[in-house]
Amino acid sequence: MRRPTIVDIARAAGVSKGAVSCALNGRPGVSEATRTRILRIASDLGWAPSSAARALSDGRAGAIGLIIDRPAMVLGVETFFMRFIAGIQEELADADTALMLQSVDETSPELATYRRWYAERRVDGVLVVDLVRDDPRVGALTVMGLPAVAVGGPEGTGGLPCVWSDDGGCMRLAVRHLAGLGHRRIGRVAGPENLVHTGVRTEALAGAAHEHGLPPPVVVHTDYTGERGAQATRDLLAGPEPPTALVYDNDLMAVAGLSAAQELGVAVPDHLSIVAWDDSPLCQAVRPALTAIRRDLSEHGRLAASLLLDAVAGGESRRVPAPPGELVARTSTAPPRN
Numbered sequence: 007m008r009r010p011t012i013v014d015i016a017r018a019a020g021v022s023k024g025a026v027s028c029a030l031n032g033r034p035g036v037s038e039a040t041r042t043r044i045l046r047i048a049s050d051l052g053w054a055p056s057s058a059a060r061a062l063s064d065g066r067a068g069a070i071g072l073i074i075d076r077p078a079m080v081l082g083v084e085t086f087f088m089r090f091i092a093g094i095q096e097e098l099a100d101a102d103t104a105l106m107l108q109s110v111d112e113t114s115p116e117l118a119t120y121r122r123w124y125a126e127r128r129v130d131g132v133l134v135v136d137l138v139r140d141d142p143r144v145g146a147l148t149v150m151g152l153p154a155v156a157v158g159g160p161e162g163t164g165g166l167p168c169v170w171s172d173d174g175g176c177m178r179l180a181v182r183h184l185a186g187l188g189h190r191r192i193g194r195v196a197g198p199e200n201l202v203h204t205g206v207r208t209e210a211l212a213g214a215a216h217e218h219g220l221p222p223p224v225v226v227h228t229d230y231t232g233e234r235g236a237q238a239t240r241d242l243l244a245g246p247e248p249p250t251a252l253v254y255d256n257d258l259m260a261v262a263g264l265s266a267a268q269e270l271g272v273a274v275p276d277h278l279s280i281v282a283w284d285d286s287p288l289c290q291a292v293r294p295a296l297t298a299i300r301r302d303l304s305e306h307g308r309l310a311a312s313l314l315l316d317a318v319a320g321g322e323s324r325r326v327p328a329p330p331g332e333l334v335a336r337t338s339t340a341p342p343r344n
Contacts, residue, residue, distance in 0.1 A: 010051040018047050030055070069104040070314055071129040073116045075136055076109055076230070084230065085257050085286035086303055090157075093307025094133070101315055103130075117146050124152045130318045133157055133310050134166070137202040153317040157310050160325045162202055167316075167323040169309045173203050174210035176299045176331040177253070180281045181214035183297070183333055184251045188341045189279060192223045193249035195238045195259050199227045207255070224249065228259065235259025236266040243272055250342040251279040257286040260296055264338070275340035285334055294337035301331040 016026045021040065028035035029044035036044070072094070074087060094105055106129055110116045120143075123129045131153035134143050144164040147154040156168040184192055194211055197204045208225055215223050226242060228234035235254060239262070242249055254260035260282030264274055272278050274294055282289050285298035306328040313326060 010048075010053045012053075014051060015044060015048050015053060018051065019044050066318075067127050067130050068102065069106050069129050070098070070311070070318075071106045071108070071120070071123055071132040072135070073108050073110055073119060073132070075111060075116070083258055083288075085284050085288070089284075089303035090307040090310075093304035093309075094311040095307075096304065097308040097311035097315070103315070117143060120147065120150065120152060124150055131155070131314045133314060137162055138200045139202060139205070141202075153314065155310055155314040155317060157306075158202055163325075165323055167313045167325065169306065169313055169326045169328055171301055171306060171328040172330055173206045176283070176301070176333075177207045177210035178214045179331070179333040180253050180283075180299060181211060181218060181220075183335065183339065184253075184279060184281065185214075185218040185220060187251075187279065187339060189251040190220050191247060191249045192220060192251045192253065193242050194223055194225045194253045195235050195242075195255065195263060196225050196227050197230050197255045204255070211253070228255075230256050230259065232258045232262035236262040239263035239266040240270065243267060243270055243278070248272075248278075250277070251281070251339070253281045253283065255283055257282045257284055257288050257296070257298065260298075261288050261292055264292055264294075264296065275338050276343045279339040279342070281333075281339060289336070297336045297339040298334050299331050300334050302329045305329055 012023050012026050016023045019026065021044065025036050025040065026044055029041040030048060076084065076087070091105070091107070098105055108119060110119065120132060132147070133155050134147070135157045137156060137158040139162070141162060144156065144162070144166060148164060148166070154166050156163040156166045159168040159170045181192065192215060196208065204227070211223050211225070215221070224242065226238040228238050235258065239252065242252065252263060254263055260280055264280055267274055267278050274280055280296055282296045282298040284303060285300035289296035289298045309326055309328060313324060317323070
């Protein structure tokens with residue numbers, strides 16, 4: 007069936023197109039009885055305003071954009087983005103705003119997409135995730151004039167509003183837990199080295215280890231995939247002084263690392279303790295269940311979307327911290343036996 011138009015409504019109501027336009031847009035020119043009848047007929051026909059026409063009339067697209075530098079297969083299983091996007095959708099539902107989602111693998115295509123979206127009035131604003139050091143997107147979006155909210159920071163976000171989580175504090179919780187169990191050789195399977203939040207976690211890991219009198223932890227950088235997480239685990243456990251505890255930068259790598267350790271005959275938690283980041287059903291389904299950093303990721307997404315809607319409406323730039331994380335201790339962590 008074709009999409010109903012104003013002409014269809016006018017024909018069914020027996021009035022002019024001008025009368026229908028007045029009724030649908032809340033303008034004077036028709037009686038209340040006629041307006042009510044036209045609105046009822048429009049609803050019965052399934053009519054909805056055209057987003058393209060709305061963009062031409064008031065400059066609003068009724069959508070926000072999110073571009074993520076991850077393979078589509080990883081997005082489907084990575085806890086952070088699944089729950090983060092769920093929070094965004096929850097906030098947008100009340101605002102009658104859609105989410106336009108796209109994945110890329112480089113910064114240049116991402117910037118080109120922003121410019122195309124802006125020129126074509128596809129989105130009213132964008133959420134910027136996975137900030138990198140000296141991120142070119144921050145300056146480009148500011149110059150472009152496209153409203154944007156950075157998910158991360160608060161440093162390195164320029165004048166953009168941002169919502170950020172205390173990655174350093176969460177890392178210190180993990181080290182405190184492991185050091186309290188008696189671990190001295192702590193390693194980490196991290197995300198890409200150029201990401202700002204990766205650097206924050208690395209700095210916090212080194213600082214917390216020093217505070218507890220531990221040797222500098224070994225950090226291996228990966229791409230967040232299970233395959234790379236498993237290989238990094240094998241490499242670390244094959245060293246001359248393998249770690250007795252590993253912290254993983256996402257749940258997918260932690261589960262893959264657990265499997266790799268078990269394949270090598272390294273018992274968890276007797277000879278290797280594991281901490282995952284972020285907590286998820288995956289962490290609870292495996293055996294042993296994984297100790298994990300838990301954050302309210304849905305609230306993180308809701309806050310980001312709310313900030314962006316404020317920015318689109320011309321509100322002041324704000325920097326908002328997400329709720330603090332907590333460490334959930336499970337059976338994958340215990341005092342070392344070696």
